[in-house]
Amino acid sequence: MYLTRIKLDMTKTNTMQALVCPSKFHGAIESAEPEGRTRKLWRIDELGGEKYLLILSEKAFDFSNVSEQFGSEKPQSKSYDTLLERVKNGGKWRFRLKANPVIHKKDPKTDRGKPIALVGNKQQEEWLKKQALRNGFSLEDGLWLVTESKWYDFKKGSGRNHVRILSVTYEGLLTVTNEELFKAALVQGIGREKAFGLGMLTIVGAR
Template sequence: MYLTRIKLDMTKTNTMKALVCPSRFHGAIESAESDGRTRKLWRIDELGGEKYLLILSEKELDFSNVSDQFGAERPQTKCYDTLLDRVKNGGKWQFRLKANPVIHKKDTNSHRGRPVGLIGNKQQEEWLKKQALKNGFSLEDGMWLVTEFKWYDFKKGERRNHVRILSVTYEGELTVTDEKLLKVALTNGIGREKAYGLGMLTIVGVR
């Protein structure tokens, strides 16, 4: 696995449009791979007043087309397996997850039900607690919180279909309870709407 970071150029029209309509980022990221699509996760992060595009890919890919459209500098890529090898049961890590917490309500037109975004802070927190149980980590009360939630409203495709997606950012400290499950979550993501920059869980060592 490889993690790529691209500093975004906020003076570019393409960047500003993509921040409103994340399917633009998705399209550019997928176009970096011409010989068949492999799994990728991506997310927009903000650090020190700058915005960055993070991309996790199975193969080391050339994302220069992405930086040409949206970036202020060339892509920076590093091997992600080194970090994955350090994930062990009982370990504590700082984490960030930008996700789409939903529940499925009964709908006669859908077998799984209709996904409905969870807008209450308590509901959003309960959603992550349930995800933690399934994905190999635990959360201690007072050691994590919701830092942002927002809605994306945009139109996509030739038919200009309307898309409305809830994005919630969680940050804090986690403890590894099942290293195999957590590694799957780190490489496959958590929850829905991964094509739109959600579901990517990242960790760094506790300072």
């Protein structure tokens, strides 16, 4: 696995449009692999007043096309495997997760589950607690919180398909309880709407 970081150029029209319509980022990322698609996670992060595009991919792809459209410098990539090897049961990590917390309610018209966004802070926190149980980590009250909750409302493709999704950012401290499940969560993401920059969990060593 490889983690690539691209510093975004906020003076570019393409960048400003993509921050509102994340399907533009998704399209550019996928175009870096013309011979077939593999699993990728991506997310927009902010550090020191600058915005960055993070991309986690199975291979070391050339994302120079993405940088040309949205970035201000060449992509910086590094192996992610070294970090994965450090993950052990009982380990404590600082984390950040941008996710789409939903519950599924049955639609009587179609008899299928319909995703309903969780807009309340308490509901959003309960969602992550359940995800923690499924993904090999635990959370201690008072050591994590919701830092941002925002809606994306945009049209993708030719403009006929309307998308409205909720993005919630969680940050804090976690403890690994099942290293294999946790590693899978780091690689595969958590929750829905991964194509639109959600689901990517990142960690750094806790001090």
